[in-house]
Amino acid sequence: MAVNRRADAVVIGGGVVGASIAYHLARRGFGRIALVERSYLASGSTGRCGAGVRQQWGTRLNCLLARESVRMFERMEDELGYDRSIEFKQGGYLLLAYTDREMNQFVKNVELEQSLGIPASLLTPAEARAIVPMLNAGDVLCATYCPTDGHANPFHVTYAYVGAARRLGVEVMTFTEVKGIVVENGRVARVVCDRGVIDTGVVVNAAGPYSGLVARMAGVEIPFWAERHQILVTEPVEPVLRPMVMSFSRRIYCQQTPHGSFIMGMADPNEQPGFSTESSWKFLVEMAREITRVLPPVGDLKVVRQWAGLYDMTPDAHPILGATPVEGFYLACGFSGHGFMLAPVTGRLISEIICDEKPSIDITGLDLGRFERGELVVEPSVV
C-alpha cells in the first residue's frame, strides 16, 4: 500500500474514536481522508474495553453526549450498512449506592438526567433486586436504573465505521505509525509516518492513551495521562443478567454479553500512570472478591481470559475536544474511561468543527483552553 502524498485530513488512531471521525468527515464530503493506525484496527483501548454505554452521568455535558450517542448506536447498523451485528444490547445500567455520599449524588444525578429526557429513575434495594434477582441487596442503600443504557461490541462498532468510511473513499492505513507532525507558521503542514510523508492541512489526534505523545509532536502540551485498567471474561452461560451492574464506591462493573459470557472490570485506586498492559493475579482475586459479594452466583462462573487496557485520563474526567493553538490540529482524546460510548457523537462533533459548522451540541467547555482558564467540568460518577 503506497502512502498518500497529500490528504485533506489525516486522522491519527484506528480505534473507535478515529474510525468515527474518519467516517463522519467523509460523510460531510471533506475530501481525501487518511486514517492512520500503527497496528491493526481496534488494537488499542477500544479492543480492550468494557464497551458499556450509559447515560447516567453527573454533568450535563456527559449526559447530553451520551444521550446522543445512544440514539446513534440504535441506528448504527442501518446508517453504516454493516452486514454483521454491532451487538448493541439495551439491557439498562443498574448503579448501586453503598454510602450516603453516593446516595446524595444519585439523587442529584437522576434529577439532572430526567430534566434532559433520560429515562433514569431512583430505585429501592428491593426494586433493584426485581431487575437483577441475583443481586445481594443487603448493604445496598439505593440504586438508579436507566433502561435504554447498554453495551455493544467494540470490534464490530469500529469495523462498521471503518467499512463505511472505506466505501466513502477514506484510505485506511494500518501498520503505519506517525512519527512526527510538521508545523509551519503555526499551521499543520505534514504528517511524517514510518512509511512515508503525508502533506495535509488538518490533523486529528485520536491516538487514545498515546494522544499526549502525539500532541507533543505538534508542540501542543495537554494535561493527560494513561492508566492501566484490568478486565476479565468468563465462559458463556444462558442469559441471566440483563443490565450492566456498576458501583462507584466498589469501583466495579459487570455485564453479560449477548454471547453469554460475563465481562467485568475493577479500578485500582493505587494504579500509577503508565503504559503497562500486564494482567495481574491481584486483580483477579480482588475482582472475584467484590463481584461474589455483589452478585454471589457469579462465583460459579469460570474465568477464561483476563487482560488490561489503558484509560486516557484528564484532570476532570471529561474528554478534550476541538481546536488547539496550532491551526489545523484538533484533539479528540482524554475520554477517561468512557470513550467507547462517546465515540459516535464525538465523530460527528469533530467533523462539524473541522467543517466550520456550528456543533450540534455546544462543547466549547470541553476545549483544551479550559485547563488554563481553570474551568474544569468535574464528573463525580466514574469507575
Add this chain to the structure above:
Amino acid sequence: MACTKAEEAPGGGAAARNPVVICRCEDITLDEVRDLIASGYTTMDEIKRITRCGMGPCQGRTCRQLVLAEIAKATGKDMANISPPRFRPPAKPVRLGGAVAAAAPDVERGEGDGRE
C-alpha cells in the same frame, strides 16, 4: 466481500458450504474464516475479534495454527511472519469463587455465602 460469497450458496451460509469446524469452543467454520480473509481481515487478531475464534476456554490452542495457515495461504506470507495473538491468563479457566478462596482462605472463610 462476505455477502457476495454467501449469495453463491443461497439459503446456506458458511456452514452449509463447508462445515469444517476449526474452532471447537466457539463453533467457527473454515469457510467463515476464509470469507473474512477474502474481505480483507488478514490478521489473526482481527479474525479472533470478529468471530471469537480462539477466545473460548482453550484460548486457541487448536485453531490459531489453522487460522495462521489460512492467512499464510491467502496472503502468500510466510507463517513465521504473521503475528499470532497473545495467550492471556489464566492458562486454564478458574472459577471466580475459587479465586477468592485460594487467595485468602483465612479472611474469606465463614464470610459471605459459604461458597468453597
